[in-house]
Structure formats: structure tokens, C-alpha cells
Amino acid sequence: MTHHRPNPSGAGANAPSLTESVIKTAIAWRIRLESGLARPSDEQACRHWRDADPAHELAWQRLGKLDSVFHDAAGKAPALARTTLHRTDEERRRLSRRQALCVITGSALGLSSLGWLATDQGVLQHLDADYATRTGERHQYILQDRSRVWLNTDSAIKVRFNDGERHVHLSRGEIHLHTDTDARPLQVHFPQGSLTTLGTRFLVRREQDHTLLQVIEGDVMVRPRLTGAPAQVKSGQVFRVSDTGLTAVDGRRFDYSAWVEGIFSVRNMPLAELLAELSRYRTGILRCDPSLQTFLASGVYQLNDTGLALEAMARSANAEVRYFTRWWAEIVPVQNA
Amino acid sequence: MDGDTSEQAGFSKLYQEHHAWLVRWLLKRTRGADNAQDLAHDTFMRLLDRPMLPNGIRNARAWLAKTAGNLAVDQARRQILERNYLALLTALPEQEQPSPEDQWELLQLLERIDTLLDGLRPIEKKTFLMSRLDGLPYRKIAEQLGISLSSVEKYMAKAMLKCYIAAYGERPAL
Numbered sequence: 142m143t144h145h146r147p148n149p150s151g152a153g154a155n156a157p158s159l160t161e162s163v164i165k166t167a168i169a170w171r172i173r174l175e176s177g178l179a180r181p182s183d184e185q186a187c188r189h190w191r192d193a194d195p196a197h198e199l200a201w202q203r204l205g206k207l208d209s210v211f212h213d214a215a216g217k218a219p220a221l222a223r224t225t226l227h228r229t230d231e232e233r234r235r236l237s238r239r240q241a242l243c244v245i246t247g248s249a250l251g252l253s254s255l256g257w258l259a260t261d262q263g264v265l266q267h268l269d270a271d272y273a274t275r276t277g278e279r280h281q282y283i284l285q286d287r288s289r290v291w292l293n294t295d296s297a298i299k300v301r302f303n304d305g306e307r308h309v310h311l312s313r314g315e316i317h318l319h320t321d322t323d324a325r326p327l328q329v330h331f332p333q334g335s336l337t338t339l340g341t342r343f344l345v346r347r348e349q350d351h352t353l354l355q356v357i358e359g360d361v362m363v364r365p366r367l368t369g370a371p372a373q374v375k376s377g378q379v380f381r382v383s384d385t386g387l388t389a390v391d392g393r394r395f396d397y398s399a400w401v402e403g404i405f406s407v408r409n410m411p412l413a414e415l416l417a418e419l420s421r422y423r424t425g426i427l428r429c430d431p432s433l434q435t436f437l438a439s440g441v442y443q444l445n446d447t448g449l450a451l452e453a454m455a456r457s458a459n460a461e462v463r464y465f466t467r468w469w470a471e472i473v474p475v476q477n478a
Numbered sequence: 479m480d481g482d483t484s485e486q487a488g489f490s491k492l493y494q495e496h497h498a499w500l501v502r503w504l505l506k507r508t509r510g511a512d513n514a515q516d517l518a519h520d521t522f523m524r525l526l527d528r529p530m531l532p533n534g535i536r537n538a539r540a541w542l543a544k545t546a547g548n549l550a551v552d553q554a555r556r557q558i559l560e561r562n563y564l565a566l567l568t569a570l571p572e573q574e575q576p577s578p579e580d581q582w583e584l585l586q587l588l589e590r591i592d593t594l595l596d597g598l599r600p601i602e603k604k605t606f607l608m609s610r611l612d613g614l615p616y617r618k619i620a621e622q623l624g625i626s627l628s629s630v631e632k633y634m635a636k637a638m639l640k641c642y643i644a645a646y647g648e649r650p651a652l
Contacts (some may be wrong), residue, residue, distance in 0.1 A: 158646075158647060159646075164639065164642055165635075165639065168635050168638045168639060168642075169635070171638065172631050172634055172635055172638075175609070176616050176627070177615050177616055203642065204638060207594065207638075207641045207642065207645055210587060210590055210591060210594065211591065211607075211610035211611060212610070213587055214584060214587040214588065214591060214611060215610065215612070217576050217580045217583065217584045217587075218580070219612055219613075221563075221566055221567065221570065221576070221584070222587070222591075223611050224566055225559065225562050225563040225566055225588055226559075226588065226591065226592060226595075226603075226607065227604075228562045228566070229558050229559045229562045229592065230600065230603070232558050232562065233555065233558060236558070424557070424561075425557075425560075425561070426561075426564040426568070465582055465585075468561070469560065
């Protein structure tokens with residue numbers, strides 16, 4: 142695979158070409174002087190070689206200039222730089238193996254899959270999940286019992302129904318489930334426990350260390366994994382479920398199930414939290430200036446254009462959106478020149 | 479760039495004839511309409527940098543598709559770097575994070591380093607980064623990686639040549 146790349150040194154195509162032997166000799170000199178084995182006379186001899194021909198000196202200077210890229214990075218955060226490069230390489234190696242698979246299975250270029258593989262860490266979960274969405278996608282599915290399940294962005298579920306039971310495993314993300322009364326109880330499983338219901342409408346959302354549950358209609362029984370004692374959650378209530386119990390959440394600040402309608406509705410929510418919510422729907426990083434983090438935002442935004450939502454949020458805080466790259470945006474105070 | 483009018487007219491004609499096609503081609507292969515538009519734009523910018531315009535429809539479309547495909551792959555590769563960087567950065571305690579200006583500059587430096595070292599074997603890259611980022615002497619690198627001093631020298635030479643070629647031209651003149 143050949144890449145057409147911008148010239149990273151800024152050296153134009155008309156920069157003079159040096160012969161390979163000059164470049165290799167310059168490299169050999171650098172290595173000799175860096176190796177820790179150089180004799181004092183080596184320094185002198187290297188100087189002599191550089192002076193012998195302008196091409197030698199040019200090669201030497203260019204190598205020095207390339208080194209400065211690394212020195213600059215080392216001057217800022219060497220460990221961060223090293224770890225980033227290392228992880229990036231590892232991830233790309235995994236990726237190219239899958240790309241090879243794409244080619245075998247006949248996909249034209251493997252580009253579309255590359256695009257989402259690159260943004261999605263839960264790739265393997267897609268394979269064994271029965272239903273899944275990618276970042277930015279929302280989708281409704283009708284299950285075999287006619288229940289309707291909405292999957293929010295970057296979510297995955299496994300559905301296992303049999304004659305006596307209905308099981309849904311939330312592998313990733315968030316679902317909104319509307320189930321009709323059925324003789325078989327429906328169970329939803331998540332890392333901190335499970336819930337059981339007969340017929341109702343509710344939302345389950347996985348977080349880092351807990352799962353959020355909002356019941357919209359009817360009621361459900363929740364069993365935290367460690368205590369096992371069932372607790373009832375009724376319509377209108379929002380709870381945070383941990384391994385050991387339930388904690389009530391104020392559901393007025395953020396409308397947890399508005400995404401089903403394609404909107405995003407908040408009342409007096411700190412901007413930093415709002416951005417964390419919005420960033421679930423897009424690739425990349427959203428941040429805000431420290432001075433704006435606690436700004437309380439209110440509003441209703443459309444989820445199908447997160448860029449527009451971001452602009453609106455910024456405006457409400459008297460700020461603006463600054464894009465560093467396509468995937469990295471920050472809300473910063475308006476800069477008056 | 480001189481204002482050669484026939485060349486300019488050729489470009490406009492190519493743009494008019496193939497832009498919509500290229501966007502559709504990209505839409506089928508990448509995710510998101512925005513991205514397809516942007517990639518198509520970047521592809522035509524590359525065309526402007528070329529000394530000669532490709533002739534004939536098949537030829538032009540083949541060139542556009544190949545260039546756009548390479549750009550999309552590069553973009554996906556850069557995105558992986560950026561995502562890893564931001565994830566690691568935000569995981570650092572506040573007092574250990576570089577200043578906001580440095581955060582941005584460091585990402586740009588990393589993108590450059592990434593390009594310069596692209597294609598090296600993992601051990602070669604590791605050796606070179608231990609020297610250049612951590613400032614370790616060759617002897618220490620050999621100890622830590624359990625390799626000989628002459629291997630360190632060999633890998634350093636390979637990495638320096640790679641950087642040189644990436645920065646100053648595909649192949650040095652012989």
C-alpha cells in the first residue's frame with residue numbers, strides 16, 4: 142500500500158538530492174559520536190568530513206533538523222509521546238489483520254469497515270451481538286415477541302428467547318425497550334445485576350462502573366449482583382444500579398430517553414457534563430475551556446447534527462467552537478481581537 | 479504556480495465532470511456525508527499539486543479514486559493516533575498534563591514522528607524512540623532491550639535513514 146503523504150519536513154520537491162552514500166556516511170558519523178565509544182579524535186575527523194564538501198554538511202544539518210522534531214516532543218511529555226506512538230502501532234497492527242479479512246471476504250476496499258473500526262473499540266462485540274449500532278447511529282428493532290427495542294449510539298445486545306424465558310444481555314451502550322405483556326418474564330442483564338419485568342417501557346444505560354435505569358411505564362424488579370435483594374422501580378423513577386444497591390437520580394436535569402425521538406434535552410446541566418453526553422454521539426474529543434466547565438446550559442438539541450448542537454451550546458454560553466482537527470473540538474470563550 | 483489558463487480550464491472541467499461521481503464513490507466506501515465531501519475536496523487539491531492533469535475519463539477517475547482511497551486510509555490512521563493521544567492525555571492527572579498550547583503542539587509533533595518512522599519494525603522504532611524521546615545512551619538501550627550494542631547501532635542507522643527518506647525524498651540519488 143503506498144501513501145501519498147505531505148512532506149513532513151516542509152522540504153520542497155526542489156530541495157537538492159544527496160547521494161545515498163553521503164547520507165549513510167553522515168548517519169554513520171552521528172552514530173559513532175552518540176555511541177559512547179567515540180574517541181576524541183573522532184570528533185575532529187567528523188568535523189573534517191563535514192568541511193570537505195557542502196553536500197556533507199547539508200546531510201549533517203538535515204539529520205540534526207530531523208532530530209529536533211524528537212527533541213521538541215521529548216521536551217513536552219516524553220512518556221505520553223512514547224505511549225501514544227506505541228499504542229497506535231499496536232492498534233494498527235490489529236487493524237491490518239482485520240483489513241486482510243475484509244479483502245478475503247470480498248469487500249471492495251475495506252475502507253468503510255476501516256472507517257468505523259478506527260472509531261470503535263468494541264469491534265469484537267459486534268460479531269457475537271445480535272443487534273448493534275455504531276457511534277452516531279440509533280436504530281429500532283422488533284424482536285421475535287414483538288417487543289420494540291431502540292439501540293442508542295455504539296450499543297450492542299444479545300437476545301436469547303426460549304419457550305419459558307426472554308433474556309436480553311446489554312453488552313454495550315444503551316437501550317430503550319418497550320415490551321408487551323407476555324406470559325414469559327423478560328430479563329435484562331448488565332454487569333451490576335439484572336432486572337425482570339412482564340410488560341413495560343424502560344431504559345437501561347451502561348456507564349463505567351454502574352448502570353442507569355429509567356422506568357417510563359409500568360414497573361420492574363431490579364436485582365443488584367452482590368446483594369441479590371430485589372427492589373422495585375416504578376414509572377417515572379431513575380436509579381443508578383451498582384453491584385450492591387440502587388441510588389435515586391434526579392431525572393429532571395437531563396431527559397435520558399429523549400434520544401429515542403432524536404433529541405437531546407437538558408436543564409441546568411454543567412457544560413462539561415453536557416459535552417460528555419454529546420461526545421457519545423460523535424467520534425473524537427469534545428472539551429471546553431476550564432472557565433466554562435461549570436456554566437449551566439439548558440436547551441433542546443437535534444442529535445442528527447451534533448456539529449450544529451455544539452455550535453448552539455457554545456452560543457448559549459457566549460462562547461465559540463474551535464476545531465483543532467476534525468475530531469477535536471473545544472468550546473472556548475469568544476476571543477476579542 | 480503560473481496562471482496557465484488551459485491548465486486551469488482543464489482542472490475546472492475535471493472538477494465538473496468528476497466531483498459528484500467522486501463524492502458518490504466515497505460515500506459508498508466511507509462513513510458520513512461530511513467526510514466524503516471533505517475527502518473529495520482534498521483529493522482535488524492534490525490534483526492541483528500535480529504537474530500534469532490525468533487525461534481521459536477512465537484515467538482521471540482511476541487517479542481520483544486511488545488518491546481519495548489513500549487519503550481515506552491516511553485519515554483513518556491519523557485518527558487512531560489522535561484518539562490514543564487524547565485518551566492518554568485525559569487519563570493523566572491535571573498537574574501532569576502539558577500546558578494547553580503544548581498539548582496541541584505535541585499532537586502535531588507526534589503526527590510528524592509517526593509519518594517519519596512509518597514502516598520501521600517495532601524493535602527498530604522502540605530503539606530509536608528510547609534514544610530520542612527518553613535520551614537513553616546506547617548502552618542502556620541495549621541492556622533494557624536485551625540486545626547487543628551493535629544491534630542498537632544498526633537499528634539507529636535504519637531509523638535515521640527512514641526519517642531522512644520520509645522527509646527529503648522517496649529515494650536518495652545514487
